[in-house]
Amino acid sequence: MDFTLSSQGMVMINNISQLHSYRESISPTQKVGFVPTMGFLHAGHLSLVDSSVKENDKTIVSIFVNPTQFGRGEDFTSYPRDTKADIAMLLDHGVDAVFIPLAEEIYPPDYRTFVEISDLSEKYCGASRPGHFRGVATIVCKLLNLIHPHFMYMGEKDFQQCLVLEQMCRDLHLPTTIKRCPIVREEDGLALSSRNTYLSAQQRGYATCLYQSLLLAKELVKNGVRDTEALVESMRQLIVNNQGVVDYIVFVDERNLAEQVSVDEHSRVLMAVRVGSTRLIDNMRMG
Numbered sequence: 001m002d003f004t005l006s007s008q009g010m011v012m013i014n015n016i017s018q019l020h021s022y023r024e025s026i027s028p029t030q031k032v033g034f035v036p037t038m039g040f041l042h043a044g045h046l047s048l049v050d051s052s053v054k055e056n057d058k059t060i061v062s063i064f065v066n067p068t069q070f071g072r073g074e075d076f077t078s079y080p081r082d083t084k085a086d087i088a089m090l091l092d093h094g095v096d097a098v099f100i101p102l103a104e105e106i107y108p109p110d111y112r113t114f115v116e117i118s119d120l121s122e123k124y125c126g127a128s129r130p131g132h133f134r135g136v137a138t139i140v141c142k143l144l145n146l147i148h149p150h151f152m153y154m155g156e157k158d159f160q161q162c163l164v165l166e167q168m169c170r171d172l173h174l175p176t177t178i179k180r181c182p183i184v185r186e187e188d189g190l191a192l193s194s195r196n197t198y199l200s201a202q203q204r205g206y207a208t209c210l211y212q213s214l215l216l217a218k219e220l221v222k223n224g225v226r227d228t229e230a231l232v233e234s235m236r237q238l239i240v241n242n243q244g245v246v247d248y249i250v251f252v253d254e255r256n257l258a259e260q261v262s263v264d265e266h267s268r269v270l271m272a273v274r275v276g277s278t279r280l281i282d283n284m285r286m287g
């Protein structure tokens with residue numbers, strides 16, 4: 001066989017030929033779960049891994065800091081990386097195989113093909129980060145074609161990403177079902193993110209304003225406020241008072257990401273805020 005077993009039984013895969021061999025070694029009767037990540041793993045990633053391990057016969061995790069989803073001037077080169085620590089965590093959580101490809105094999109010099117999901121990927125995070133979802137959809141489509149998982153596990157922290165990729169799987173008839181997993185938070189409510197490591201101690205304090213503003217909105221909705229413009233304004237005030245710079249705050253119908261003027265049972269608020277130079281995202285159901 002063309003793939004390497006690590007001493008503790010987790011298969012380490014570094015190229016596509018090894019991946020094909022490993023995938024072919026799995027019986028067609030076995031269910032395969034897949035968790036795509038960019039590494040620098042934390043409890044948010046591991047909650048996806050745990051769900052997959054529990055619900056499938058085999059779990060494959062990919063670690064790949066995907067260059068095509070970063071815009072010019074974004075943090076591709078400085079994105080935190082610690083593959084050794086990642087591997088230790090994945091071993092500990094019972095993962096069967098880890099795929100850590102080289103960018104040169106994923107995107108050879110003559111690479112030409114990209115996946116675009118219109119409308120859904122153009123707004124909110126897509127408007128602030130042009131080309132971001134094109135890069136995400138392209139790498140996930142490629143990984144799904146390589147791995148053929150029955151289920152792919154995604155965090156609701158990246159809520160727009162969940163809808164973009166669900167749309168892609170439907171539109172391209174990809175035979176993978178996406179399983180959404182809830183947001184994992186620090187004790188003070190900050191959503192776990194590899195990028196939280198960029199925050200200074202003082203910024204880390206201010207960064208809880210995202211969660212605080214979501215709680216404030218939820219409370220206002222509970223008290224009968226339905227007008228989303230008024231809700232956004234209250235959230236914005238709280239964030240500005242905590243040194244945050246709002247990129248966007250929007251109430252959407254969580255089934256299709258259409259913007260809402262009035263809260264209903266399908267409402268979810270999505271937000272992106274800069275604390276210092278770190279861009280943080282969060283969201284919460286409001287309906």
Ligand code: AMP
Pocket residue numbers: 036037038039044045047048153154155156157158181182183184185191192193194
């Ligand atoms: P990333 O490594 O940032 O590309 O994230 C890989 C996967 O982990 C994505 O599906 C994310 O939505 C998910 N994820 C990241 N942070 C969290 C979190 N705090 N809670 C739940 N899922 C998360």
